[in-house]
Amino acid sequence: MECRVLSVQSHVVRGYVGNKSATFPLQVLGFEVDSINSVQFSNHTGYAHWKGQVLTADELNVLYEGIKLNNVNHYDYVLTGYTRDTSFLETVVDIVQELKRLNPKLVYVCDPVMGDQGSMYVPENILPVYRDKVVAVADILTPNQFEAEMVLILTDGEDVDEGSLLAQVMDLLHQMGPDMVVLTSTDLISPHGDQFLVALGSQKMVRADGTTSTQKIRMEMPKVDAVFVGTGDLFAAMLLAWTHHHPKDLKAACEKTVSVLHHVIKRTITYANKMAGPGKRPSPAQLELRMVQSKKDIEYPAIVVEAIVL
Numbered sequence: 001m002e003c004r005v006l007s008v009q010s011h012v013v014r015g016y017v018g019n020k021s022a023t024f025p026l027q028v029l030g031f032e033v034d035s036i037n038s039v040q041f042s043n044h045t046g047y048a049h050w051k052g053q054v055l056t057a058d059e060l061n062v063l064y065e066g067i068k069l070n071n072v073n074h075y076d077y078v079l080t081g082y083t084r085d086t087s088f089l090e091t092v093v094d095i096v097q098e099l100k101r102l103n104p105k106l107v108y109v110c111d112p113v114m115g116d117q118g119s120m121y122v123p124e125n126i127l128p129v130y131r132d133k134v135v136a137v138a139d140i141l142t143p144n145q146f147e148a149e150m151v152l153i154l155t156d157g158e159d160v161d162e163g164s165l166l167a168q169v170m171d172l173l174h175q176m177g178p179d180m181v182v183l184t185s186t187d188l189i190s191p192h193g194d195q196f197l198v199a200l201g202s203q204k205m206v207r208a209d210g211t212t213s214t215q216k217i218r219m220e221m222p223k224v225d226a227v228f229v230g231t232g233d234l235f236a237a238m239l240l241a242w243t244h245h246h247p248k249d250l251k252a253a254c255e256k257t258v259s260v261l262h263h264v265i266k267r268t269i270t271y272a273n274k275m276a277g278p279g280k281r282p283s284p285a286q287l288e289l290r291m292v293q294s295k296k297d298i299e300y301p302a303i304v305v306e307a308i309v310l
């Protein structure tokens with residue numbers, strides 16, 4: 001049976017963020033992907049220059065209307081990421097609610113892209129829309145630590161830099177709606193040292209007697225000293241794919257997700273460093289994710305990042 005995803009994310013002419021980062025890997029894994037481009041930019045906004053167009057809420061409605069008139073508005077998943085506009089995001093919520101009425105099993109995977117390391121990179125008025133409307137309809141939520149703290153109105157990372165407190169943060173997010181929460185990057189220090197990036201995951205489980213519990217895991221990945229863009233989008237897409245195959249096994253889904261990320265990042269940094277030359281830091285263009293497989297890939301052994309059940 002085909003599995004169809006509606007992915008509402010950015011499009012870039014050059015590079016790999018948003019739909020460019022999510023669609024191809026999902027297709028490789030056998031998913032049908034219908035994409036709506038929330039923006040069409042020349043490149044991601046981390047370059048010195050970027051140009052392009054932003055889709056309005058009305059234009060989004062027109063596209064959805066066309067899909068609906070042809071009675072092909074039946075989806076198994078909705079995936080959303082980078083959005084700058086409040087009314088656009090509110091329209092996404094309306095569409096998700098309608099699609100959920102048509103398919104009560106539909107799973108909404110939401111990456112609430114707002115910022116990182118204490119600063120917002122989308123307009124601040126988007127925050128209340130995520131907090132009050134979007135999180136409630138999301139089934140899987142993939143914030144980084146900063147975004148999770150913003151949704152919960154926590155002021156800064158100082159209060160929540162311990163694993164046990166971040167576990168509470170994930171529980172609070174569960175209470176707002178999502179059955180699965182993955183903090184894709186945190187300020188936690190790995191027992192293996194500061195060369196590792198720590199991510200946490202939590203999945204709500206219903207026991208046979210109807211009571212609920214959560215399974216929590218920790219993932220540690222070797223940290224690469226570079227800023228990648230599009231990795232959050234790839235993470236959310238891969239989590240969608242691997243939770244589809246392992247719906248009740250958070251550890252397996254996250255291990256596969258993070259292994260893909262690790263593989264792509266390793267391939268990207270190897271290429272970027274080669275392009276930049278000895279001792280030079282790669283440019284944003286050189287750091288574009290290497291998505292297309294090449295024969296060289298066989299030089300990299302299969303990478304498996306293991307998650308720890310907490």
Ligand SMILES: Nc1ncnc2c1ncn2[C@@H]1O[C@H](COP(=O)(O)OP(=O)(O)O)[C@@H](O)[C@H]1O
Nearest residue numbers: 144184185199222223224226228231232235261
């Ligand atoms: N510098 C890095 N080194 C290693 N892994 C990284 C790095 N940056 C991102 N990742 C990978 O990408 C995932 C998503 O991280 P990130 O891009 O920070 O998400 P977001 O965009 O949601 O903040 C991480 O869980 C990790 O697997």
Ligand SMILES: Cc1ncc(COP(=O)(O)O)c(C=O)c1O
Nearest residue numbers: 010044045082229230231232233
């Ligand atoms: C156009 C666009 N889309 C998406 C993203 C999100 O990228 P990431 O997956 O790293 O969160 C960015 C980040 O700058 C962007 O500029």
